[in-house]
Amino acid sequence: MISKKFTGILAATLLMGTILAACGGKETTKTSSEGNKEKEKPSYTFRLADNQPPDYPTVLGDKKFAELVEERTEGRIKIEVYPSAQLGDEKSVLEQVQLGAIEFTRINSSPLAEFNNQFTPLGLPYVFESEDHLWNFLNGDMGTKLLDGLEQSKMKGLAYYDSGSRSFYSTKPLKGVEDLEGQKIRVQQSKINIDFMAALGASATPMPYGEVFSALQTGIIDGAENNLPSLDSSNHYQEAKNLILDHHQRIPEVLLISKVAWDKLDADDQKIIKQAALDSVETQRAEWDKYEERSEKKLKDAGVTFTEVKDIKPWTEAVKSMNAEYAKEFKEVMDAIEEARP
Incomplete structure (x- = not known):
């Protein structure tokens, strides 16, 4: 008969294995031409949650970000995008990001004021007179400071996405x-x-x-x-x-990474992740402009x-x-x- 103690140990072992498999941080080795074994950098498979449908501009931005990361790490870091709130609503996803159970999410900046109240003024009416005004601010020092200020809440802001007016x-x-x-x-x-x-x-x-x-x-x-x-x-x-x-x-959208996941990455991988996020903004904003144009035509026709x-x-x-x-x-x-x- 299997003891309760053994069953508990087995269950704990299986659970830990599941968590490690989800994080995907597996180190491998390669053999050099001289026959010596060299340690390779770890590979990861991360998840990115978005509550919008697959063809929505933020999701297309997410996918471009994931594509750039995989390309620049030669497939070593993969980011799987889950649209349509497959991983939960914004509130529950944010909680899981803080715990490190979900590594990335895209979220509107309004709820982030709960974690860094300096986001609050971004929601004030008529403070941004135009799209250019908004992006001048977001791309400036204060925009970066707001993203970095989320680290105390176990998240790190990577980039802003467009959400129109x-x-x-x-x-x-x-x-x-x-x-x-x-x-x-x-x-x-x-x-x-x-x-x-x-x-x-x-x-x-x-x-x-x-x-x-x-x-x-x-x-x-x-x-x-x-x-x-x-x-x-x-x-x-x-x-x-x-x-x-x-x-x-x-009010802009924000692409976030869990501080737990961020801290697992070495400096080179952090740089790749950050730059890929910034580079994905161009795609997201272009997709937003196209989506908005289609919506305007549809609404007028209706x-x-x-x-x-x-x-x-x-x-x-x-x-x-x-x-x-x-x-x-x-x-x-x-x-x-x-x-x-x-």
Whole structure:
């Protein structure tokens, strides 16, 4: 009869073997021409989680990153991309990244403010006047500092990906800022977004993204806000056919690696991983531009009314005092945002 103690030891051994197999850090040896054995660098198979579908620009960026890493390490480091939230939702994936159970993820920068509050100002309305303004900031010293500041939370930021700009859409007409008065607008759960709606005279209605379509159908909300590809892919445009392009937020995505996985790599491999992430941005941004163009055509063909905001001043005036309050707490970041203005 097998003892309980032996069974426990066997189970623990099998579990450890599974963990090691997942990490994939296997060292091999090779024999030189003189017949001496030389130690080769370890090989790894890592996982990268993304909650978007396979053809989404962030996933295409993920795949380019994985391709560059495999190519530059001659197949020694492989990164398997798992789209469509196959490895879990953003919150559970982040927890696993911190533990090292998942090595990489791509996530919107908004939730990262929970781990490094210096990300908070990136979500303030109208702080970035254009795409160029945003990328001047992200590619500057403060953008790098924000990514590095995640290390205290057992993560390391590698690069920023594009997420376009967010605008309002509604079942009711939207011709100017005054039309948002009294409308029930779905927002992500955050103090900034709730304060933002109050500043515009709208009623903030936080709810999970997956509930927005039915809430538009039933009149629980009048509208929501997001980028064009999301308005398209979510089918929200079938109910909310009024879009006003105020571009109130330009919140980037972030490609992350677990600090546990990062610390296993030697300096050369760390450099390869970091550079591959930065080099994948060009592909991701190009794919985003194409995706956004397709979405715009689809939405217009479906009868969505597009209204361009020609004078942004009434919008920025509405949030001026709100942004000033946040600026007191995040002066260094806000100063860097101002300096990045084209």
